Amino acid sequence: MADSIAIARVQKELKDFQKKGGDLVGIRLDLGDGSDMMKFKGEIDGPPDTVYAGGKYKLLIEIPPNYPFSPPKIRFTTPIWHPNISSVTGAICLDILSTKWAAAMTLRTVLLSIQALLESPEPDDPQDAVVAAQFNKNRACWEATAKFWAQYHASAPGALNATYKDSLDKVVAMGFDKQKVLASLSQHDWNTENALQFLFN
Amino acid sequence: MSDSEDYEDFGSGDESWDDFEEDIELDKADNVDAIENFKCLFISSQIFKAKVEKEASAFANSCKISVSVAKTILMKSKWNTSTASKVLSKSKYGDKLVKTRKSHCDVCDEPRKDLYATFCQHEFCLDCWRYHTRTRLQQRSDVCCMGHGCEVLLTESAVLPLVPGSLGKKFEEILFDCMVISYPGVRFCPGPDCSEIVMALEESSPKRVRCDSCATEFCFQCGLDFHHPTECSTIKVWLQKCSDDSETADYIATKTKDCPMCSSCIEKSGGCNHVICGLCKYEFCWVCSGDWKEHGAQYYECSRFKEDPEAVRAELENETRASLSKYLHYFQRWDNHSRSLKMEKVFQKNLQEIAQKEVQKSNGTWIDWEHLKRAGKILAQCRYTLKFTYPRAYFMDASKEKMLFEYQQGILEADCEDLAWKLENAREFSVAQLEQASAAAQKSRMTLVKSTSLL
């Protein structure tokens, strides 16, 4: 019964989404062939004037059977360096996706909230402790790293930071997986020695 | 009291043999009773319900709010009315849903005629309110308004009409449990299927309560078995330790691990956490036992917040042998008293039956048997106390205090075993000898109980 409410609500939301359009505000919903109404993709643009500017971030959206009385499950599938988003799983720490969810909210409001989270991280309520620590202690490094990830993973424009790219290439040349190397370097404030030690363990 | 009255009492037989409270005047004379037994009152759920309803309506009247809101707020403020007044000014509660004139529900996005809202004016259709309430109750969370960013919470009187049937009943039960838990100095009897409520007549402490209705004995503070001279937090850790027997498992886990796929035992040779089972070739992570193939993405989650697992493990391995034998030392003694208590309970029951027959056959008077029964009760008390000295000793740091404690424990052990021996071979000892052994054991127990309750 609740299942049919969920499907009806999602259908209406999608229709409404198409009518209002999301491209202007940089959010999109992608139903694929429309066969699965309970699991589909979303995309948000990195907000301008942030380290994520110009990046395109893909999200996986799953609708629970008792939607809208329970919140949708959403995670990033494009890797992102952000204190409230896991750099490993893409899980998002956002109150409206858990305790502060209200049935009157829509996917549109949720996507806009996630976009707002990219604009203003909340390091005091971290999802990724390592990123949050870097954000608090070494802001310059955090900014450069977040930007590097945006260019590397989310096709944000601009040339990659030359020093970082150099370090990355050097370690990758030793035979490690590129994604793992980037993660390890980022976690260790781009200290090659520490990153390598971590990779060897 | 005549012999026949005593016999009647004895013959009833149903009561557990260890209802010794009234029997042992020695305890009372020396105040051990006050040290061990908690002063309290037993009341039924109905009486407690009536009591809180009365308090809630008094508070409701004084604040000009509904009883339902009063109850919710009193629960949140531990039934302290001055805290409750402060909570009231800060929070928003909806105690009823009222029909409104709007004709579109924002949740199901349908035109509807049955729209309802609390004072916050967030209107939704009845079906949506029902689904929402059911979802929240199933998740055991507060029922809030469905409005975007709205912080209004629905109270009992607004929620109940939305959930008829079994879920509504369950909600009422949960609400009652919360009421009991939130009420200071009140707790449920932890006995199985017992709904008796215990009200403290003194400040909460880890003393013994014996339920009026089901005879379960427990610690008032934590609800576990009465455990003096061990503290509540300590006994909890100890019982956990005993139940999962992790020490032994840890010892084995330091060097070997079972393959999560085929369960064959694997010995780790190098420092790498990527392990391949020699038998089934399954590849897994030594730290979390997860599939190595899926580990590419999750590897950081697995090891990031941990200290170097190798260093921790090496340290553990050296300490494990010593700590295991220490644990086993205390555990064996704890376990031994538990077993003895069980065996002696059977022995006492048999003794009762024998006594009954012998007295009927006029072989000796009731008095001859009474002293055996009394000695048995004292022995049980001593064993019970001794049993609970071992968790305390296990977690004590080496100190003068511990030395004194273990000295007293040793004396009680000796007296206890002496009494046990004389009781088991009662025919070879005189009444005087048995009484003497009982008195000695009782005295040692009191010394230990008193010296530990001062702390």
Ligand SMILES: [Zn+2]
């Ligand atoms: Zn509705």
Ligand SMILES: [Zn+2]
């Ligand atoms: Zn509201």
Ligand SMILES: [Zn+2]
């Ligand atoms: Zn009971």
Ligand SMILES: [Zn+2]
């Ligand atoms: Zn306790």
